[in-house]
Amino acid sequence: MKSAVETLSPTRVKLTVEVPFEELKPSLDAAYQSIAKQINVPGFRRGKVPPTVIDRQVGRAAVLEQAINETLPKKYAEALEANDLVPLAQPDIEGLEIADDEGFGFTAEVDVKPEIVVPDYTGLTAEVPDAEITDADVDEQVEALRERFATLNDVERAAADGDFVVLDLRATKDGEVVDGAEVSGMSYQVGRGGMIEGLDEALVGLSAGDDKTFETELVGGDLVGEKVEVSVKVTQVQEQELPEIDDEFAQMASEFDTVDELTADVRERLGRGKRLEQAAEARDAVLEALLDKIEIPLPETMVTDELNARRSSVEQQLAMAGITMEKYLEDEGQTVDEFEADLERRVRDAVAAQFLLDEIAKKEEFGIDQAELSQHLVRRAQQSGQDPQEFANHMFEHNHIPDLVQEILRGKALALVVEGAEVKDASGNPVELKNLRPDGTIGEDEPVDESAEGSDEGSDEASEATATESDDKADDKA
Structure with a gap:
């Protein structure tokens, strides 16, 4: 076999x-044998039809x-x-030429990993x-702990902001109840x-026994974007009574005897959380400092696909939370153009980081073991809220283990880079990075520390560079 490469761009060849013909012949013989078992030709036993007869009956071209x-x-x-090429997508096969007894030829255009000269990462x-941990x-x-131990008392007055109500609710479209939009006795x-747009405004001023009907637009489900009529009836109005912050409360809400001990523990827990956040930052x-040292060409097809996947994921999460994109952008203080620009920046940084960390892992000759x-x-299963065994089975069944291996290798490369860096806070104090795990994620203990999961959620290109979750989500939908 002969092959030649033409570089179309830094990321496409x-x-x-x-x-x-001699390399095609084994497959050609196998094709004749396969077809011979499928056809009936008078005078020949099934499976014993010679190639010349098959050519007349079926055709040499087939x-x-x-x-x-x-x-x-x-x-x-x-x-x-x-040619030492790493493809990033399925190829576009063109120009298939068949010369029968001389063999065949074809061309394939495909996106490939760019060649990268790794900068000094020490x-x-x-x-x-x-x-910082403030008194606030x-x-x-x-205050959140007080609310967990609050009591609800029935009141004979109209509902106000902050009150709890017990309600019955039903949404209808053209007189038909919307699937999944009818509840009864809900607090x-x-x-x-976060439930239905316009519900809070409708509830304010209603007393027990009152009802109200209003029109709203659904942000999720099969009727997303369509207007429906919502009927809500209040059966109870309850006022929240918070416990006093005293030693009795500390004993009820924790293992401590005094408020001072309780608040000291809260401050210590917040401090650990802040340190984890700071380590992630x-x-x-x-x-980011490493990426600033190099320009990495990116396959636009890959960037576009990832952008579409991220955008779709955001929209799905907002729909599940009952929030419109317009409301989300308003809360974030962003325009659509600003949102799109920020999303594209994060996607490009994440893709570039993947390429760069892959090269560092290769240069350092990292490996992984079964443990x-x-x-x-286990960590990925916890982050996605799945049973570890079921998650592992899914990853094996859909051949995602190589992706997970690559995530670990990228994480090791990232950990190496970070451990060799000098990081200070705004006050000039050195930042301890002892919470950095060997795979580049952040946590306090090994093995997996569930309490530290949230610390990984806020990172952009770092966590995105060491995780490829869209593959298994796509499989789940299929």
């Missing part, structure tokens, strides 16, 4: 492959097509390996904000939001 369909993928893979510097932070946590806090800042893979499987 054109392969020209010529396969001689046999050649079957043989080439079997041979072409193998020769394409061999051409990639021979001694990087970065700065992150101070990990502590008060907010104590709901007025002003909490330091990791991301170091990676590391098992820990990573």
